[in-house]
Amino acid sequence: MTDDATHKHLPTVPAGKTRAAEPVRRVKPPVDPATLNHRALLGGDFWRRIPAYRDVDEATFLDYRWQMKHSVTKVDKLLATLQDLASADFIADMRDGFRRAPMAVRVSPYMLSLIDWDEPYADPIRRQFIPTGSELLPDHPELDLDSLHEQEDAPVPGLTHRYPDKALFLALDTCPVYCRFCTRSYAVGLDTDEYEKVSLKPTNDRWEAAFEYIASRPELEDIVISGGDAYNLRSDHLKTIGERLLSLPNIRRFRFASKGPAVMPQKILTDDAWVDALTKLVERGRAVHKEVCLHTHFNHPNEITEISQRAMNKLFERGVTVRNQSVLQRGVNDSAAAMGLLVKRLSYVNVHPYYVYVHDLVKGVENLRTTVQTATEIEKQVRGLTAGFNTPVFVVDAPGGGGKRDAHSYDWYDRTTGVSVYRSPNVDADAYYCYFDPIDLLPEAGRARWADPAQHQAIIDEAVGNARTRPA
Incomplete structure (x- = not known):
């Protein structure tokens, strides 16, 4: 077979041009099954792990009225629900958390059933709904109860x-x-x-x-x-x-x-x-x-x-x-x-x-x-x-x-003091708004400055000043 015969099916390349190289085709390897974990949803009667729900059938557990009626609002009700699932130390810590919480406590049976009561301190759902005294940290000094000032922007109540x-x-x-x-x-x-x-x-x-x-x-x-x-x-x-x-x-x-x-x-x-x-x-x-x-x-x-x-x-x-x-x-x-x-x-x-x-x-x-x-x-x-x-x-x-x-x-972010400065032209074109990282996560120098109340306004003024002078 001649060379001409071998290549007779290749397209003719016009004079002065070169043929594009064949693309390198990359075939992705099989996926790790762990990457599909988002499809592995918890099913079955998982709520029966909670002593108080051990005999609750599916129809009852799916009734929203039952969920509302049995939602937990008091420590004693929570203890009656959990019985021996939580340790005495955790219960004492939880009592302290309930007493000091600024937010009323109300947790549905569904949420309680999703908490890992073998490791309650680390559980991400427990952390959101049930306070413990040992976790509490001092509030940031720049915090107030309505930090977003929603009531100030309320022409009528609510x-x-x-x-x-x-x-x-x-x-x-x-x-x-x-x-x-x-x-x-x-x-x-x-x-x-x-x-x-x-x-x-x-x-x-x-x-x-x-x-x-x-x-x-x-x-x-x-x-x-x-x-x-x-x-x-x-x-x-x-x-x-x-x-x-x-x-x-x-x-x-x-x-x-x-x-x-x-x-x-x-x-x-x-x-x-x-x-x-x-x-x-x-x-x-x-x-x-x-x-x-x-x-x-x-x-x-x-x-x-x-x-x-x-x-x-x-x-x-x-x-x-x-x-x-x-x-x-x-x-x-x-x-x-x-x-x-x-x-x-x-x-x-x-x-x-x-x-x-x-x-x-x-x-x-x-x-x-x-x-x-x-x-x-x-x-x-x-x-x-x-x-x-x-x-x-x-x-x-x-x-x-x-x-x-x-x-x-942000227009400025000081990672030592934890102050980030933002502008919001459609709300107030001239204002500078400060967000404050939690003090316990700051480097030592930042924690030291916040420990001195006399430094607080200076910290904010420095951050806003840097935001004002930052090149556009």
Whole structure:
């Protein structure tokens, strides 16, 4: 066979050009099964590990009314539930934590069943809901009870108007569970031994004042209905709020904010009236070209079980968009491994990871806060792990009312004193907002400066001064 015959099927290359090299085709090796761990959801009757739930059948455990009735609010009730699962030392520590907590305690049986009671101190779910005295650290000196100044931006009680086109409507002040790290511990939950709360009861007069303000501001297009927690709104309340907002010509979209799907997915499976009300609002919104969706709050992959998936499947079948907003917490999800698994697992159950908040300055939970640097490093690791629309943005909700800023968008960050400085042009173009890393995570020089109250204002002034003079 001649050379011409050998190459007769190759395309002719025009004079003066060279043929492109054959691409090197890289075939990825088989994946490590561990990389698919986001699909391994906890199933079965795992709640039977808790002595008080040993004889509870599935139908009972999936009843949201049973979950609400048996939620734990007192140490003695928790002890009766756990019996001999927790050590005497842990129980004594927990009693001290309950006594000193600024936030009321309420934990669902579902959440209690997901805690590893063999290692309760390290468990990421226990850390979020059940305080222990030994973990408590002094609050940062720049912290106050309403660190985001939501009440200062409230033209009427329970309605915060900070961004030009968006408002936050706090419809009520109760939740299915109470998170220790709640930004709104100034209002949410019952009064505690330490704090008397601002009242945001779901009254018609207060709601009407909010609706009238929203209708009077043509720039408002986006409303967040929160609290408290929209899960605790009755179905007729859900309908009332949703239909009123859909009737306002200026409103283009709103979302109900709820921790509920993460901590009590049973409600979605068994409270047909509530889910039907939400579904009808979504459908009516779609018919009038307005977006209605649900925002929820999973923080750790252990919170996502087969029950969670069944609940999210139900919402997905009904066309309800669900987005997630996590809080970055020390010892909970402050590693690339934990956050990466959370993002993948959320995506697997059709929940879009939307935000990860750098932990707000909240009283009584300094041990849960971590640094801005931790947030930016984890974000680098998470980005590219999955599709961009399922990749969360890491944000700092700037203390003092600056609103949400990308965590890495600071104008200045002093890692010795832990002060990061942000600007928020759409809130106040002239203001500088400071976030403060927890003091116990600072280098020795930074801890020493904060130990001297006379240095506090100087630390802040230095950081703001550096932000002002930083080249654009």
